[in-house]
Amino acid sequence: MVRCNRCGSIAVIKTSWTPTNPGRRFYCCSKRVANCGIVDWYDPPMCDRSVQIIPGLLNSMNRLQGEALEKANEAKRNKKWLIISWILFFLYLVLK
Structure with a gap:
Protein backbone atom coordinates (compact mmCIF):
# COMPACT_ATOMS: atom_id res chain seq x y z
CA MET A 1 0.00 0.00 0.00
CA VAL A 2 1.46 3.33 -1.07
CA ARG A 3 0.90 6.45 1.03
CA CYS A 4 1.11 10.16 0.20
CA ASN A 5 4.48 11.71 1.01
CA ARG A 6 2.92 14.95 2.29
CA CYS A 7 -0.24 14.03 4.24
CA GLY A 8 0.08 10.25 4.74
CA SER A 9 -3.24 9.37 3.06
CA ILE A 10 -3.55 6.21 1.00
CA ALA A 11 -2.51 6.89 -2.59
CA VAL A 12 -4.74 5.99 -5.55
CA ILE A 13 -3.73 5.07 -9.08
CA LYS A 14 -4.67 7.51 -11.85
CA THR A 15 -3.72 7.80 -15.51
CA SER A 16 -1.76 10.67 -17.03
CA TRP A 17 -2.87 12.01 -20.43
CA THR A 18 -0.20 14.67 -20.81
CA PRO A 19 1.81 14.72 -24.06
CA THR A 20 4.97 13.65 -22.22
CA ASN A 21 3.36 10.75 -20.28
CA PRO A 22 0.29 9.62 -22.26
CA GLY A 23 -1.45 6.63 -20.70
CA ARG A 24 1.12 6.28 -17.95
CA ARG A 25 -0.31 5.41 -14.53
CA PHE A 26 0.81 7.08 -11.32
CA TYR A 27 0.07 7.17 -7.61
CA CYS A 28 -1.43 10.35 -6.22
CA CYS A 29 -3.01 11.49 -2.97
CA SER A 30 -6.59 10.29 -2.48
CA LYS A 31 -7.61 13.57 -0.81
CA ARG A 32 -8.90 15.91 -3.52
CA VAL A 33 -8.72 18.92 -1.22
CA ALA A 34 -5.09 18.33 -0.24
CA ASN A 35 -3.82 18.49 -3.86
CA CYS A 36 -0.54 16.85 -2.89
CA GLY A 37 0.15 15.85 -6.49
CA ILE A 38 2.01 12.81 -7.79
CA VAL A 39 3.43 10.49 -5.13
CA ASP A 40 5.22 8.07 -7.45
CA TRP A 41 4.95 6.46 -10.86
CA TYR A 42 3.15 3.10 -11.07
CA ASP A 43 4.26 2.28 -14.62
CA PRO A 44 7.81 2.41 -15.97
CA PRO A 45 8.64 5.23 -18.42
CA MET A 46 7.29 4.76 -21.94
Missing part, protein backbone atom coordinates in the same frame (compact mmCIF):
# COMPACT_ATOMS: atom_id res chain seq x y z
CA CYS A 47 9.58 4.36 -24.92
CA ASP A 48 10.23 7.43 -27.09
CA ARG A 49 8.21 6.05 -30.00
CA SER A 50 5.11 5.58 -27.82
CA VAL A 51 5.42 9.14 -26.53
CA GLN A 52 5.50 10.33 -30.17
CA ILE A 53 2.59 8.20 -31.43
CA ILE A 54 0.03 8.20 -28.59
CA PRO A 55 -0.72 11.97 -28.52
CA GLY A 56 -1.50 11.90 -32.25
CA LEU A 57 -3.81 8.92 -31.76
CA LEU A 58 -5.56 10.68 -28.87
CA ASN A 59 -6.05 13.82 -30.98
CA SER A 60 -7.50 11.73 -33.81
CA MET A 61 -9.81 9.90 -31.41
CA ASN A 62 -11.02 13.18 -29.87
CA ARG A 63 -11.65 14.67 -33.31
CA LEU A 64 -13.61 11.60 -34.44
CA GLN A 65 -15.66 11.57 -31.24
CA GLY A 66 -16.49 15.25 -31.79
CA GLU A 67 -17.56 14.57 -35.37
CA ALA A 68 -19.72 11.62 -34.24
CA LEU A 69 -21.40 13.82 -31.63
CA GLU A 70 -22.10 16.50 -34.25
CA LYS A 71 -23.63 13.89 -36.57
CA ALA A 72 -25.79 12.50 -33.77
CA ASN A 73 -27.06 16.01 -32.93
CA GLU A 74 -27.76 16.65 -36.62
CA ALA A 75 -29.72 13.40 -36.85
CA LYS A 76 -31.83 14.42 -33.82
CA ARG A 77 -32.60 17.81 -35.40
CA ASN A 78 -33.54 16.16 -38.68
CA LYS A 79 -35.82 13.70 -36.88
CA LYS A 80 -37.61 16.57 -35.10
CA TRP A 81 -38.13 18.44 -38.38
CA LEU A 82 -39.40 15.28 -40.07
CA ILE A 83 -41.95 14.68 -37.30
CA ILE A 84 -43.07 18.31 -37.45
CA SER A 85 -43.47 18.09 -41.22
CA TRP A 86 -45.55 14.88 -40.90
CA ILE A 87 -47.81 16.56 -38.33
CA LEU A 88 -48.27 19.62 -40.54
CA PHE A 89 -48.97 17.45 -43.59
CA PHE A 90 -51.52 15.39 -41.62
CA LEU A 91 -53.23 18.59 -40.41
CA TYR A 92 -53.28 19.90 -43.97
CA LEU A 93 -55.00 16.73 -45.19
CA VAL A 94 -57.51 16.71 -42.33
CA LEU A 95 -58.42 20.40 -42.58
CA LYS A 96 -58.66 20.44 -46.37
Whole structure:
Protein backbone atom coordinates (compact mmCIF):
# COMPACT_ATOMS: atom_id res chain seq x y z
CA MET A 1 0.00 0.00 0.00
CA VAL A 2 1.46 3.33 -1.07
CA ARG A 3 0.90 6.45 1.03
CA CYS A 4 1.11 10.16 0.20
CA ASN A 5 4.48 11.71 1.01
CA ARG A 6 2.92 14.95 2.29
CA CYS A 7 -0.24 14.03 4.24
CA GLY A 8 0.08 10.25 4.74
CA SER A 9 -3.24 9.37 3.06
CA ILE A 10 -3.55 6.21 1.00
CA ALA A 11 -2.51 6.89 -2.59
CA VAL A 12 -4.74 5.99 -5.55
CA ILE A 13 -3.73 5.07 -9.08
CA LYS A 14 -4.67 7.51 -11.85
CA THR A 15 -3.72 7.80 -15.51
CA SER A 16 -1.76 10.67 -17.03
CA TRP A 17 -2.87 12.01 -20.43
CA THR A 18 -0.20 14.67 -20.81
CA PRO A 19 1.81 14.72 -24.06
CA THR A 20 4.97 13.65 -22.22
CA ASN A 21 3.36 10.75 -20.28
CA PRO A 22 0.29 9.62 -22.26
CA GLY A 23 -1.45 6.63 -20.70
CA ARG A 24 1.12 6.28 -17.95
CA ARG A 25 -0.31 5.41 -14.53
CA PHE A 26 0.81 7.08 -11.32
CA TYR A 27 0.07 7.17 -7.61
CA CYS A 28 -1.43 10.35 -6.22
CA CYS A 29 -3.01 11.49 -2.97
CA SER A 30 -6.59 10.29 -2.48
CA LYS A 31 -7.61 13.57 -0.81
CA ARG A 32 -8.90 15.91 -3.52
CA VAL A 33 -8.72 18.92 -1.22
CA ALA A 34 -5.09 18.33 -0.24
CA ASN A 35 -3.82 18.49 -3.86
CA CYS A 36 -0.54 16.85 -2.89
CA GLY A 37 0.15 15.85 -6.49
CA ILE A 38 2.01 12.81 -7.79
CA VAL A 39 3.43 10.49 -5.13
CA ASP A 40 5.22 8.07 -7.45
CA TRP A 41 4.95 6.46 -10.86
CA TYR A 42 3.15 3.10 -11.07
CA ASP A 43 4.26 2.28 -14.62
CA PRO A 44 7.81 2.41 -15.97
CA PRO A 45 8.64 5.23 -18.42
CA MET A 46 7.29 4.76 -21.94
CA CYS A 47 9.58 4.36 -24.92
CA ASP A 48 10.23 7.43 -27.09
CA ARG A 49 8.21 6.05 -30.00
CA SER A 50 5.11 5.58 -27.82
CA VAL A 51 5.42 9.14 -26.53
CA GLN A 52 5.50 10.33 -30.17
CA ILE A 53 2.59 8.20 -31.43
CA ILE A 54 0.03 8.20 -28.59
CA PRO A 55 -0.72 11.97 -28.52
CA GLY A 56 -1.50 11.90 -32.25
CA LEU A 57 -3.81 8.92 -31.76
CA LEU A 58 -5.56 10.68 -28.87
CA ASN A 59 -6.05 13.82 -30.98
CA SER A 60 -7.50 11.73 -33.81
CA MET A 61 -9.81 9.90 -31.41
CA ASN A 62 -11.02 13.18 -29.87
CA ARG A 63 -11.65 14.67 -33.31
CA LEU A 64 -13.61 11.60 -34.44
CA GLN A 65 -15.66 11.57 -31.24
CA GLY A 66 -16.49 15.25 -31.79
CA GLU A 67 -17.56 14.57 -35.37
CA ALA A 68 -19.72 11.62 -34.24
CA LEU A 69 -21.40 13.82 -31.63
CA GLU A 70 -22.10 16.50 -34.25
CA LYS A 71 -23.63 13.89 -36.57
CA ALA A 72 -25.79 12.50 -33.77
CA ASN A 73 -27.06 16.01 -32.93
CA GLU A 74 -27.76 16.65 -36.62
CA ALA A 75 -29.72 13.40 -36.85
CA LYS A 76 -31.83 14.42 -33.82
CA ARG A 77 -32.60 17.81 -35.40
CA ASN A 78 -33.54 16.16 -38.68
CA LYS A 79 -35.82 13.70 -36.88
CA LYS A 80 -37.61 16.57 -35.10
CA TRP A 81 -38.13 18.44 -38.38
CA LEU A 82 -39.40 15.28 -40.07
CA ILE A 83 -41.95 14.68 -37.30
CA ILE A 84 -43.07 18.31 -37.45
CA SER A 85 -43.47 18.09 -41.22
CA TRP A 86 -45.55 14.88 -40.90
CA ILE A 87 -47.81 16.56 -38.33
CA LEU A 88 -48.27 19.62 -40.54
CA PHE A 89 -48.97 17.45 -43.59
CA PHE A 90 -51.52 15.39 -41.62
CA LEU A 91 -53.23 18.59 -40.41
CA TYR A 92 -53.28 19.90 -43.97
CA LEU A 93 -55.00 16.73 -45.19
CA VAL A 94 -57.51 16.71 -42.33
CA LEU A 95 -58.42 20.40 -42.58
CA LYS A 96 -58.66 20.44 -46.37
